[in-house]
Amino acid sequence: MTDRLITHLRHVDLAVPDFDKQRAFYTEMWGLTPVAEDKGIVFLAAEGSPEQYIVRLRKDTDKRLDLIAYGAGSRADVDALAQRLGTAGVQLATEPDTLATAGGGYGFRFFDVDGRTIEISADVTDRKHRKIEERESIPVRLSHVVINSPDPSRTQAFYEEHLDFALSDTLVHPHVGDVMKFMRCNPQHHSMAIAKGPHVSLHHISFEMRGVDEYMRGTGRLLRAGTPLVWGPGRHAAGDNTFAYFLDPHGNTIEYTTELEMLDEDTWHPSIYDVSLPENQDQWGTANPFEELVSKQSFNDVDPGLFLAPPI
Ligand SMILES: [Fe+2]
Secondary structure (H helix, E strand, C coil): CCCCCEEEEEEEEEEECCHHHHHHHHHHHCCCEEEECCCEEEECCCCCCCCCCCCEEEEECCCCEEEEEEEEECCHHHHHHHHHHHCCCCCCCEEECCCCCCCEEEEEEEEEECCEEEEEECCCEEEEEEEECCCCCCCEEEEEEEEECHHHHHHHHHHHHCCCEEEEEEECCCCCCCEEEEEEEEEECCCEEEEEECCCCEEEEEECCCCCHHHHHHHHHHHHHCCEEEEEEEEECCCEEEEEECCCCCCEEEEEEEECCCCCCCCCEEEEEEEECCHHHCCCCCCCCCCHHHHHHHCCCCCCCCCCCCCC
């Protein structure tokens, strides 16, 4: 097993024009808790997660992915990673420094090969969290993030070389080739995945629910409220997790999931799944058929924030 410097996915930060609508959706409908707020910015926590926040919303005229944040083991690991990236010619957006957000900590930002802003941090104080109760249909924690990339192999190589991510499984389509690469940075099957898309953008953010009952209750709440369903409910083959994908008010895809597979990294060998076989898309057979329109909904808009760090 590799000696990784990063440990896990911490949060995903979004900028949106209709801030009030987005804030209302993520708190009242999706089930996150606002923990800190200022004019045009809100930090949203999951009640079951020790992370200070798992989503940050920021008001801007442009919709964009502000950043994706990963944790590192220690301040020394943050420094080591910044040094390693800098030496390899990766462009840093900020040097390692104390973080001004809740829980403090120490971190820096850089641009990945496609221009997304990535933050690495350590030493952030845990938030006081709690056990999610039976039938309580709010997210326990952030599960994973999926990014669109026109050249998934190039993006995969960057994350393997610079951040020690490892490939867990690949989805292929007979006419398209590789359509999804599941990448792990700990025993969880994937904390990040790279989808083949027409441009660089956010594909989806996934939130883990307590169990299948809570996941179905959450899914039902959104359906009853008329939230656009992209795909689901179902259970994937790769990763073995349940899925229900919806669109947020700005057209970002977001997912409720449960029971994502945990791997023994020492013995795991990646598999290739042909997604033209329905059972590889959905073991249950309950989800709407995965058609071209379904995949197109998660291409998202062209992101104007590439190689451009968010102002905060
Ligand atoms: Fe997912």
